[in-house]
Amino acid sequence: MKKLTLIINIVFALAIIGLYILFFSQKKSSVNNNTGNFTSTALKSNLRIAYINMDTLLMNYLMYRDLNNDLNAKRNIVEADLQKKSVDFQKQASDYQEKVSKGLITHYKAQEMEAELAKVQDNLLKYRDDQEAKLMEEARVMNNQVYYEISEFLKEYNKDKNLTFIINNTAGNPLIYVNDTLNITREVVEGLNARYEKTKKSGQKKK
16 A cells, blocks of 8 residues: 555645645736735736745644544555455465465365465455555545635735736755745745634634
């Protein structure tokens, strides 16, 4: 299942690439008074840019934490179940080998047990593949949910910011240097968490 964890992490990384550049095509001639902490160069230019550190955002985004914890819990259950099934299969295989080597069963019975072991093995492999596919699907849906919430929040956030670009400044991207005054990660995390907590409380009240 380590391979499964790696694959899910890769899938999430690919999904996050979609957030690398969020372009908001708002062409306004005047600069809004609500400028935040942008540099004078950015204020004088029609091209207004801010950035988010996606690793930091996800680390502190409560919705992502909750969804990721749920997914990990499901993964742990699958791994434990798969381990138990594998141990049971090994016991059956050992029992078969011991009986054959000691001549305790007929040739016909040995063939019957061998066919049963093959069937158990096939079912075990199918179970593993099915669970991997199911977890991969849940990871994809989780990525889409997180991506959607971040995108929707940034649309609202940008209404009074008039930003042209919001870029992802995470390790490994092509950016070499970005001025720290353009970093909006903290306020975006705070806004996302406030939005999530409000939605969460609303859902609990309905229950």
